[in-house]
Amino acid sequence: MTxxxxxxIARLHRLPSLPLAVQAVIASFSDPDLDTASLARKITQxxxxxxxxxxxANSSFYGLQRKVGSIxxxxxxxxxxxxxxxxxxxxxxxxxxxxxxxxxxxxxxxRRSFHVAGYAMALADxxxxxxxxxxxxxxxxxxxxLVLDVxxxxxxxxxxxxxxxxxQSLIExxxxxxxxxxxxxxxxxxxxxxxxxEIEHAIRYWRTPVNEPFEPVTGIVHVAALxxxxxxxxxxxxxxxxxxxxxxxxxxERIGLRLPERDQLDAVSGLMLAE
Numbered sequence: 001m002t003x004x005x006x007x008x009i010a011r012l013h014r015l016p017s018l019p020l021a022v023q024a025v026i027a028s029f030s031d032p033d034l035d036t037a038s039l040a041r042k043i044t045q046x047x048x049x050x051x052x053x054x055x056x057a058n059s060s061f062y063g064l065q066r067k068v069g070s071i072x073x074x075x076x077x078x079x080x081x082x083x084x085x086x087x088x089x090x091x092x093x094x095x096x097x098x099x100x101x102x103x104x105x106x107x108x109x110x111r112r113s114f115h116v117a118g119y120a121m122a123l124a125d126x127x128x129x130x131x132x133x134x135x136x137x138x139x140x141x142x143x144x145x146l147v148l149d150v151x152x153x154x155x156x157x158x159x160x161x162x163x164x165x166x167x168q169s170l171i172e173x174x175x176x177x178x179x180x181x182x183x184x185x186x187x188x189x190x191x192x193x194x195x196x197x198e199i200e201h202a203i204r205y206w207r208t209p210v211n212e213p214f215e216p217v218t219g220i221v222h223v224a225a226l227x228x229x230x231x232x233x234x235x236x237x238x239x240x241x242x243x244x245x246x247x248x249x250x251x252x253e254r255i256g257l258r259l260p261e262r263d264q265l266d267a268v269s270g271l272m273l274a275e
Contacts, residue, residue: 005180009188011151018193021046022091025084029196036080037072043087044071052090052272053083061118061260061268081132089117089139093272096146103157104149107273112228113139114269118260119224120217126255127248129216137202137217138224140195144186144203145170171207183207210243219244227259 018026021043028034044050050071057074058067062082068074075083098106120138124131148156155177163173174181187204202218205211209222222244226236237245237252244250 005178005184005188008148008151008185012147012189012192014150015147015189016095016150018095019046019049019091021049022088022095025087025091026194028084030194034080036075039080040072040075040083043083046091049087049091049094052094052274053086055271055274056086056090056268057083059268059271060264081130085132085135085139088136089114090272092140092143096150099149102149102153103160104145104153106146106149109142109145110273111266111269113142114272115228115262115265116141116221116224118265118268119227120220122259123220123223123250123255124217126258127216127220127250129220133196133198134217134220134224136195137199137206137221140186140190140199141203141206141221141225142182142186143189144182144184147185147189148174148182210241210247214247216248219248223248223250232256 024039024042028039043053053071054068054074056062057078058064062078064077066077068077071083093110096106117135117138120134121131123129124134159170159173159177162168162177163170166173168176171181171183183204183206187200190200190203198215198217201211201215202221205215205218206221206225209219211218223236223240226239231239233252233256237250240250
């Protein structure tokens with residue numbers, strides 16, 4: 001018997017509680033009078049989270065001229081939006097540790113997510129869109145997979161086994177086994193966690209990005225996921241829907257030389273996952 005979408009939503013209490021600092025960071029999206037100094041102090045109180053954030057902030061990914069030694073220092077050098085994105089990412093990774101023996105490899109999931117986030121941030125820079133919104137949307141674009149692993153682990157294992165046998169995509173296997181897919185669940189969780197609506201939109205629609213109302217960040221995550229899958233050059237541009245190419249005004253000449261190297265993303269994702 002398969003779990004219905006409503007049943008999975010009812011089981012969301014099984015999700016680990018997000019660290020208090022992460023909850024505060026998410027709430028800050030809708031706070032017009034944000035006190036960044038106060039929020040930085042809350043983040044600093046979570047030493048494990050702060051250590052993860054500072055490891056990544058000091059990595060080659062950000063290319064700082066000098067190392068930052070505190071969250072307050074990192075906010076000054078990188079800007080609050082960048083630190084907010086890193087805190088959200090590091091905090092959720094910390095809350096969903098890898099499970100030995102599971103068919104769903106959480107470490108591989110997070111590495112892939114960080115690749116998409118890194119590409120999305122670079123694309124947003126090229127296309128003059130919000131870089132940190134793109135990074136966060138990329139990091140959580142497939143969060144529904146993680147939710148299924150927590151809420152219905154046995155059924156997800158069956159779906160993964162069936163996917164291997166059938167050669168279907170994961171979305172197709174989920175639709176066959178559940179009647180819905182992780183994109184819908186992920187968007188529900190984004191709403192539950194009070195993520196900005198642009199990120200909820202990206203989670204729900206990044207595979208079919210030309211939706212109205214159009215969200216540029218959703219299109220950017222779509223392109224970033226194709227890059228993560230190994231497409232590049234004119235093969236990548238040719239894969240994009242014509243309407244998406246037009247809406248983003250994207251070409252390989254515009255983005256190709258400004259994308260991060262995969263080895264660099266591998267190294268930084270390792271820093272994010274390290275205990």
